[in-house]
Amino acid sequence: MPNKRKVVLRVNGRQHELALDPNVSLLQALRDLGHTDVKNGCEIGECGACAVLLNGKAVNSCMVLAWQADGAEVVTNAGLGTMDKPHVIQEAFADAGAVQCGYCTPGMVISTKALLDRNPDPSEAEIREALSGNLCRCTGYTQIVEAVRLAAERLRDGQLAVAAVAPPTALLKGERVAESSRSPGGPGVAAVAPPTASLKGERAAESSRSPGGPGVAAVAPPTASLKGERAAGSLRSPSGSAPSGHEKRGDRR
Numbered sequence: 352m353p354n355k356r357k358v359v360l361r362v363n364g365r366q367h368e369l370a371l372d373p374n375v376s377l378l379q380a381l382r383d384l385g386h387t388d389v390k391n392g393c394e395i396g397e398c399g400a401c402a403v404l405l406n407g408k409a410v411n412s413c414m415v416l417a418w419q420a421d422g423a424e425v426v427t428n429a430g431l432g433t434m435d436k437p438h439v440i441q442e443a444f445a446d447a448g449a450v451q452c453g454y455c456t457p458g459m460v461i462s463t464k465a466l467l468d469r470n471p472d473p474s475e476a477e478i479r480e481a482l483s484g485n486l487c488r489c490t491g492y493t494q495i496v497e498a499v500r501l502a503a504e505r506l507r508d509g510q511l512a513v514a515a516v517a518p519p520t521a522l523l524k525g526e527r528v529a530e531s532s533r534s535p536g537g538p539g540v541a542a543v544a545p546p547t548a549s550l551k552g553e554r555a556a557e558s559s560r561s562p563g564g565p566g567v568a569a570v571a572p573p574t575a576s577l578k579g580e581r582a583a584g585s586l587r588s589p590s591g592s593a594p595s596g597h598e599k600r601g602d603r604r
């Protein structure tokens with residue numbers, strides 16, 4: 352079809368070359384590719400269920416056209432961790448009882464990742480603000496806030512343990528495993544540590560990107576940018592307005 356646009360999507364480290372109608376949203380493109388961990392809640396930027404990281408920034412993928420993400424790095428919840436190897440944030444959500452039906456969880460995890468990348472020790476108010484664009488119909492939010500606190504704490508502990516155990520020189524020499532086994536934190540340090548390195552790497556990469564690069568700031572329309580980055584507002588109370596589309600959607604894979 353003449354109107355189709357060629358789009359290269361890089362999702363969770365894998366590259367996809369697609370020909371898409373210009374009006375296809377990133378949400379739809381991702382789900383068509385099988386990334387059904389990106390949830391379709393409202394499709395109007397209200398619920399945050401569809402949140403993904405686009406070049407390191409949380410955006411609502413329903414508010415971004417797929418071609419606007421051409422060449423950008425997209426990371427979904429499943430790209431952060433798996434059932435076998437969960438990310439620290441995902442583990443914290445499970446441990447804190449912050450998952451009930453789980454429909455909001457992928458978006459919550461993505462928003463938490465974006466928050467902790469830029470602020471490793473957020474206050475409760477900062478957590479609530481950062482998650483203000485993510486609605487949950489089940490938990491009442493208390494456990495979710497607790498999960499974010501727990502994740503932040505574990506990530507910080509992991510950072511400290513690595514710093515105490517393996518000086519940079521040792522790491523360069525490939526002595527990480529030997530050093531980890533002698534650490535006060537024991538052999539578990541290695542399992543806790545990777546997200547720290549990952550977070551630092553992503554922050555560095557993000558800050559080095561030019562404003563004109565293929566990132567979210569460049570590609571997302573103003574509405575998507577504002578809603579995706581959850582610039583303002585406080586976490587809605589359980590009694591707050593719910594996204595009408597959230598309950599109506601039939602596609603709940």
Ligand code: FES
Pocket residue numbers: 390391392393394395396397398399400401402411412413414
């Ligand atoms: S589906 Fe995108 S914000 Fe609700």
Ligand code: FES
Pocket residue numbers: 449450451452453454455456486487488489490
């Ligand atoms: S756990 Fe059900 S919507 Fe959040």
